[in-house]
Amino acid sequence: MKTIQDWIKEYPLINELVATKEVFWSNSKYEPFQTEGKKLPLNDKDVKDAEERLKRFAPYIAKVFPETRNLNGIIESPIVPIPAMHQQLSNTYEHPLEGTFLLKCDSHLPISGSIKARGGIYEVLKHAETLAIQNGLLSVEDDYSILDSDKFRNFFSDYSIAVGSTGNLGLSIGIMSAKLGFKVSVHMSADAKKWKKDLLKSKGVTVIEYKEDYSKAVEEGRKQADSDPNCHFIDDENSRDLFLGYAVAAIRLKKQLEDLNVTVDENHPLFVYLPCGVGGGPGGVAFGLKLMYQHRVHCFFAEPTHSPCMLLGLVTGLHDKVSVQDFGIDNITSADGLAVGRPSGFVGQTIEPLLSGSYTVSDDELFKLLSALVDTENIHLEPSALAGVIGPVKLWTEKEGKEYIQNHNLTDKMKNATHLMWATGGSMVPKETKNEYYKKGVTLSQGTQPNCD
Numbered sequence: 001m002k003t004i005q006d007w008i009k010e011y012p013l014i015n016e017l018v019a020t021k022e023v024f025w026s027n028s029k030y031e032p033f034q035t036e037g038k039k040l041p042l043n044d045k046d047v048k049d050a051e052e053r054l055k056r057f058a059p060y061i062a063k064v065f066p067e068t069r070n071l072n073g074i075i076e077s078p079i080v081p082i083p084a085m086h087q088q089l090s091n092t093y094e095h096p097l098e099g100t101f102l103l104k105c106d107s108h109l110p111i112s113g114s115i116k117a118r119g120g121i122y123e124v125l126k127h128a129e130t131l132a133i134q135n136g137l138l139s140v141e142d143d144y145s146i147l148d149s150d151k152f153r154n155f156f157s158d159y160s161i162a163v164g165s166t167g168n169l170g171l172s173i174g175i176m177s178a179k180l181g182f183k184v185s186v187h188m189s190a191d192a193k194k195w196k197k198d199l200l201k202s203k204g205v206t207v208i209e210y211k212e213d214y215s216k217a218v219e220e221g222r223k224q225a226d227s228d229p230n231c232h233f234i235d236d237e238n239s240r241d242l243f244l245g246y247a248v249a250a251i252r253l254k255k256q257l258e259d260l261n262v263t264v265d266e267n268h269p270l271f272v273y274l275p276c277g278v279g280g281g282p283g284g285v286a287f288g289l290k291l292m293y294q295h296r297v298h299c300f301f302a303e304p305t306h307s308p309c310m311l312l313g314l315v316t317g318l319h320d321k322v323s324v325q326d327f328g329i330d331n332i333t334s335a336d337g338l339a340v341g342r343p344s345g346f347v348g349q350t351i352e353p354l355l356s357g358s359y360t361v362s363d364d365e366l367f368k369l370l371s372a373l374v375d376t377e378n379i380h381l382e383p384s385a386l387a388g389v390i391g392p393v394k395l396w397t398e399k400e401g402k403e404y405i406q407n408h409n410l411t412d413k414m415k416n417a418t419h420l421m422w423a424t425g426g427s428m429v430p431k432e433t434k435n436e437y438y439k440k441g442v443t444l445s446q447g448t449q450p451n452c453d
Helices: 004-009 013-018 033-039 044-063 066-071 083-093 115-132 150-157 168-180 194-202 216-226 239-260 280-296 309-316 345-351 363-376 381-387 392-396 397-408 411-416 431-445
Strands: 023-028 080-081 100-105 158-163 182-188 208-209 233-235 270-275 297-304 357-361 416-421
Touching: 004 013, 013 309, 023 309, 023 397, 033 280, 033 431, 044 066, 044 115, 044 239, 044 280, 044 309, 080 239, 083 100, 083 168, 115 150, 115 158, 115 168, 115 239, 115 280, 150 168, 158 216, 168 182, 168 194, 182 194, 194 208, 216 233, 233 381, 239 280, 239 345, 270 280, 270 363, 270 381, 270 392, 280 297, 297 309, 297 381, 297 392, 309 345, 309 357, 357 397, 363 381, 363 431, 381 416, 392 397, 392 416, 397 411
Parallel strands: 100 416, 158 182, 158 233, 182 208, 270 297, 270 416, 297 357
Antiparallel strands: 023 357, 080 100
16 A cells, blocks of 8 residues: 555655645646547536426425525526736736636525535435425426425425535535425534534524534435435435536526626637535536536636645545545645545546646635635625635646646637636625634735634
8 A cells, every 4th residue: 555655756746735735736637528528427418407407496496585586496696707806816916817807606696605505405406306206296397386385395304314514515405405394414514614503403404513524424424314214315425416406507607608798719718716625516517617618618626725635536546535634634624615535536537537627725815815805896705715716826827827828728818718716605604704704814914813712
């Protein structure tokens, strides 16, 4: 068995990861989508099927969640230009950053306020549809608003749903499951914020807390489901349904960009920066984007320096057979949504030939970016959601980033590029907590250490 030193000798980048330094990695296994698309375990028909299912549920969603009525029950987030933040980044890092900067505000998705509202809610809805159809209570021709009735709530109350989470996935699954009538248990890791636990409890969700990290929460959730034939475990590490729910975002994104008159073609590349935990959310989105745009889109994952699990899995080729703890990395980060020690093997292997690269960012940098985004654009995010915002800076200033631009013949196209940062969560953060995040970012930006007492 290889030692850490053996791995470092073979892949020097690992030495930087072990030292929890910020790194930028260009994926040597990246392949043109035209050749790789045929080998993938999922395809555009699978994504389209997921999109149609969400449309069927739209009348129900609009009925029970009033905040979705302006979009007729479609759970979607806006894209907003961030020119002032663009200028701030250019000034702060003393580098001209060409192109257009946009923020995809999954932080403001209705119902649960994070990217997890896509995959998590989708899998709950698919499970509910399957049960109802199998039991002769529903057909795909029905108006799904009939699900908002005692008849269906009583039916679903005979079934339960379990999930392990650092917070945001638990919120989306807990809120949606409870609304339908399921008994739902969310197994929460030590990283999960108290306000997320309290919100779930207020919705009638059973919250089970652990002193250990995400992997323990998932393990215990899986055990619960294994012991109960009526319990459906939503497996953030391996679920294709979660993955497809996230992938639907790309179909909608294409229309949003067209509405904004944003061109994506051979001379107008699209760069997308996705915060990454276990990998399901960013993996699904990246997969969908490659289906939409093929080689014209370049997807990068962003992870905390103390939780670079997906990057370790990709660099070593071991995927879910390796954890950050195996390399002595503590997996402790303020970016709670990304505090994952072991990546999804399914996502890692699926996305491996499609991902342009990955980078890591420190907690301090996340807080500084957080306060800067508030000051420049008045947009409040949670720390983990800022991991994507630094992406263009990394691409332009890191040696590997510059080489990626050159090796893919993008140098002359960068002035026409669109850079889309995926804001994965933040709108549901309590005001007091938002203020604490902001103050910490300001303090760090001024060059002094915050008071953490």
